[in-house]
Amino acid sequence: KVIFFNNLSDFMEKTLVILKPSAIQRSLVGEVVSRFEKKGLQIVGMKMVSLSDAILEEHYAHLKEKPFFKRIKDSMQVTPVIVMALEGLEAVDVVRMMTGPTNGRKAHPGTIRGDFSVSVQENIVHASDSPESAAVELKRFFTEEEIFSYPRPTFANLYAND
């Protein structure tokens, strides 16, 4: 796939990251945010929120019938969380790769879960798994006014003519 520089913005994606209570409790917020920033992703939204039962039942609807669903919900409510919107070229895949698989014990070193988690449940971050779910999830946690668009002086250095 050849993407010309002038059209790069057409291939930009936004994705949702949640810094879970395990990140807050273990003082990993700065570390994790810093990884995304250093990678070159642009922070286009960020806030601290308490997650209600309703929003968690929607967000984790695919796990609602699981026996551990209540534990997940409880663990997402022990502290507020930080929700972030990140933007970049193929940002959904980039962020999922940086996050690693669900089980921290199976996640490779170098990934966020691989470096900071030894747990399936307490795995530091949530990251959208497709552009389609990113769009739904960003709407779930942010209003339109909370997602920003602002110039990046380093844009050309980051992407050259990919």
Ligand code: IDP
């Ligand atoms: P993902 O977060 O890697 O996309 P999902 O299967 O969507 O994985 O699960 C959502 C979250 O629910 C996981 O990140 C983890 O915190 C929790 N979870 C998933 N499976 C289990 C389990 O078997 N035991 C406990 N918690 C789980």
